[in-house]
Amino acid sequence: MLLTELQIQLIQQLKDNPEIRASELLDKLGIKQQELTDILAGLEWLLGGQPASPDNSSVEISLAENILLDDKVIWEGMTSQAQDTFTNREIILSTDSTNNEIKHMPLGSLLLAEQQTGGRGRYGRSWLSPFASGIYLSVSLERDKFVQGTDGLSLAIGVLIANFLNKLGIGIGLKWPNDLLTSIDPVSKLGGILVELSDKQVVIGMGINYRQMQIQGGQDADLLPDKQIACVENLMSKELLESTDRSLAAGMLINHLADGLEVFCKKGFSAYQEEWNHLNILAGLELSVDTGAEIITGICRGVDEYGRLLLTDKQGKETNPISSGSIKL
Numbered sequence: 637m638l639l640t641e642l643q644i645q646l647i648q649q650l651k652d653n654p655e656i657r658a659s660e661l662l663d664k665l666g667i668k669q670q671e672l673t674d675i676l677a678g679l680e681w682l683l684g685g686q687p688a689s690p691d692n693s694s695v696e697i698s699l700a701e702n703i704l705l706d707d708k709v710i711w712e713g714m715t716s717q718a719q720d721t722f723t724n725r726e727i728i729l730s731t732d733s734t735n736n737e738i739k740h741m742p743l744g745s746l747l748l749a750e751q752q753t754g755g756r757g758r759y760g761r762s763w764l765s766p767f768a769s770g771i772y773l774s775v776s777l778e779r780d781k782f783v784q785g786t787d788g789l790s791l792a793i794g795v796l797i798a799n800f801l802n803k804l805g806i807g808i809g810l811k812w813p814n815d816l817l818t819s820i821d822p823v824s825k826l827g828g829i830l831v832e833l834s835d836k837q838v839v840i841g842m843g844i845n846y847r848q849m850q851i852q853g854g855q856d857a858d859l860l861p862d863k864q865i866a867c868v869e870n871l872m873s874k875e876l877l878e879s880t881d882r883s884l885a886a887g888m889l890i891n892h893l894a895d896g897l898e899v900f901c902k903k904g905f906s907a908y909q910e911e912w913n914h915l916n917i918l919a920g921l922e923l924s925v926d927t928g929a930e931i932i933t934g935i936c937r938g939v940d941e942y943g944r945l946l947l948t949d950k951q952g953k954e955t956n957p958i959s960s961g962s963i964k965l
């Protein structure tokens with residue numbers, strides 16, 4: 637579920653002052669008792685178990701434990717490589733899209749958001765980003781750092797995220813170019829990557845479904861990126877679930893990302909080609925690719941050192957490598 641501006645303001649107050657009383661909330665938000673009761677009723681799953689209708693204005697309202705991303709846990713767990721790579725770091729409650737927002741921040745920024753009201757996917761699709769349910773992360777880097785160019789960058793990020801999810805005990809397969817799919821039945825999308833380039837800047841955005849999404853009515857359901865929604869929490873083993881929360885996971889991901897980007901900047905996609913091909917969920921299968929200009933059909937043979945898709949036709953002849961497109965099975 638996406639939170640309204642007033643709900644976001646309320647959460648901000650609870651974040652800034654974990655022991656705030658109902659009466660202070662009324663003052664700070666400039667609302668009446670009944671309005672507060674109504675807002676809290678809609679946010680029960682985020683709150684720490686206090687009554688949703690605080691008729692006593694001295695009652696303390698607080699957030700449930702570990703419900704929001706914890707900046708301390710994330711920043712303090714960062715390796716020195718990650719700290720050097722991402723010199724400006726922020727977590728915000730709401731934005732339209734972290735990829736949009738980071739373009740106005742200094743190079744070397746890292747931005748996490750609790751929700752995105754206009755999360756974007758590839759090909760102009762939307763990326764459903766309900767509050768406190770996912771890891772919505774963008775980083776920006778100077779383009780000059782990519783001495784081998786940026787070909788295959790989004791595929792390499794797919795490998796890094798797959799490796800990170802593997803550490804959480806989740807088997808992942810990659811669907812060209814960079815869809816992260818669960819490797820167990822039913823195969824469903826767990827995350828996606830959106831890389832955007834400009835003259836000076838490389839923006840890498842990634843979305844991972846972490847908690848079971850809170851979807852309200854039909855409002856968000858229309859925007860579902862895929863019919864099958866998988867999430868990390870439902871796929872992790874019980875033991876790991878107990879010891880890992882969203883903040884720890886986000887911290888791990890950031891560290892993986894920093895290490896992997898360092899390698900990619902120096903060596904380019906060739907350093908990831910073999911791993912990508914190993915994770916290729918469609919290897920040996922017949923598929924069609926819509927390149928925008930034409931539909932090419934063939935058997936999937938993996939990717940080359942630039943991340944281009946390789947197919948062979950019915951006669952076993954290699955088609956031209958495909959740089960971009962969308963796979964239809």
Ligand code: BTN
Pocket residue numbers: 732733734735736752754755756757758759761763771772773774815827828829830841842843844
């Ligand atoms: C896709 O599979 O189509 C790519 C989805 C990318 C979603 C992420 S969430 C963080 C960043 N901000 C966005 O608006 N999109 C990316």
